[in-house]
Amino acid sequence: MVENMPVVSIDSTLFWQMINFLIIIYIFKRYFFKPMGKFLDKRQELIKKELEEAKNNLAKSEKAKKDAEETLKSARKEANDLLLSVERKAEDRKDSILKETYAQRDKMIKSGEAEVIKMREQARKEIEKYVRDIATDLAEKLIADKTQADLIDEAINKVGEE
Structure with a gap:
């Protein structure tokens, strides 16, 4: 083995290696x-654009979410008002x-009371x-009986006079 070999040797190979490098x-x-x-x-520009687009989309989605929540809140209020109105109308009805x-x-x-009064009057x-008919019949019978009694008395009186 070569022991005294320098770590860096300056020669033409080094020169060509530097030129090749x-x-x-x-x-x-x-x-x-x-x-x-x-x-x-x-x-990098594409990533920047996509990041800005993502931020814009996030902002839009947050705005849309808030709008949707407001719409939902409004719809619930309208539904509640409608329900109260329907309940009031049902109560009025x-x-x-x-x-x-x-x-x-x-x-x-x-x-019915008028009918009862009418039926009572009719009764x-x-x-x-x-009662009038009975009274009339009774009166006729009494008159007939009186007439018979008068005839009998008359006959008795005639017989007594004779």
């Missing part, structure tokens, strides 16, 4: 770094039906007629 750096810089830099710049029913009931009661008239 510089050529490789130039080629990489020219054909790889610039296009890669342009690609990275475009990619119930009251009017009850009033109408009570009015019909009162009308039927009055009609009274029939009873009066019946």
Whole structure:
């Protein structure tokens, strides 16, 4: 093994290695770094645009969420108001039906009372007629009996006078 070999030897090989290294750096810089830099710049711009777009979309979605919540709150309030209105109308309708029913009931009661009064009057008239007829019959019988009694008395008086 070579023991006294210098770590860096300056000779023509080193010179050519340096030139090759510089050529490789130039080629990489020219054909790889610039296009890669342009690609990275475009990619960076695209990422910036996407980040701004994402921020805008986030802001829009938050606004849309707030709008949706407001709309939902408004819809709930309207539904509640509508429900209260319907309940009030139902209560009013119930009251009017009850009033109408009570009015019909009162009308039927009055009609029934009038019918009862009418029937009572009719019964009274029939009873009066019946009593009149009985009284008439009785009076006729009494008159007939009186006439017979008078005839008998008359006959007795005639017989007594004779």
